[in-house]
Amino acid sequence: MNREHLIQLIKRKRSYLCVGLDSDIVKIPQHLMGTDDPVFEFNKQIIQSTIQFTVAYKPNLAFYEARGLAGMQSLYKTMQFLEQYRDECFVIADAKRGDIGNTSAQYAHAFFDKQSSGFEFDAITVAPYMGEDSVGPFLKFDGKWVVILALTSNKGANDFQLTVDHDNTKLFENVLSTSSHWGTSENTMYVVGATRAEMLTAIRKIVPDHFLLVPGVGAQGGSLEEVAKYGLNADCGLLVNASRSIIFASSQPDFALKAGEEAHRMQQQMELTLKIKGII
Secondary structure, eight states: OOHHHHHHHHHHHTOOEEEEEOOOTTTSOGGGGGSSOHHHHHHHHHHHHHTTTOSEEEEBTHHHHTTHHHHHHHHHHHHHHHGGGTTTOEEEEEEEEOOSHHHHHHHHHHHHOHHHHSOOOSEEEEOOTTOHHHHGGGGGSTTOEEEEEEEOSSTTHHHHTTOBOTTSOBHHHHHHHHHTTTSOTTTEEEEEOGGGGGGHHHHHHHSSSSEEEEOOBSTTOBOHHHHHHHHOBTTBOEEEEEOHHHHTSOSSTTHHHHHHHHHHHHHHHHHHHHHHHTOO
16 A cells, blocks of 8 residues: 555545554454464454554464464454455554564565465554664565664663764654655655653654654543644544554443444544644
């Protein structure tokens, strides 16, 4: 999905919601455990109940890889199911890959080349620590996106991301300014945690036009209002992710209904912020 399609999707759905499919088999409703593939059945019902309110889905690879072949089969079925919504949602592999060039090239084929691996995501999250040659292979696929980790929500972000150099420039700011030249705003996004919303003004000075993938709203306590206030640009430029607060809104047989209600609540908030900004 290209940038223009994504922007039009946001305007049409009046939403910039991304639903994280962090589908932990330990947490999914017990009544699904009798199905052939409980995780896929869970994902399918979550997607069906939220698709009208969301513009993106983000399967977290850890929850699938941890279950070995069975988990990867659940992911494959989920991606196959999403094929029918190809024009209705943007799909991000939350994989946080990044390695030397030839290894990154294989990762790129794994997530972008359907003929090679059976998977075709629109985007993948990538750690930039190893530099340009570790990110470049992902950018060789037309129409695909790299989502570069810049400033995360976790406590450990203080260990490296907020350290400053001799010019008093924070490491994450160097990551933004340097990597912004590797691709363009047409194929590169950045992860910026919602709990760091106060830093979005400075981030927008460095990457004014890029999309930002913002986790941390919902269960992690980030404020959607603050993220919108400081992070929205003329094209919206945000994908705000919520995972647990939506997919685990209920552990009962009504889980999909409750997930849809929470997604709708967030979409309504997002619609208001888009109107205030004059985007819709």
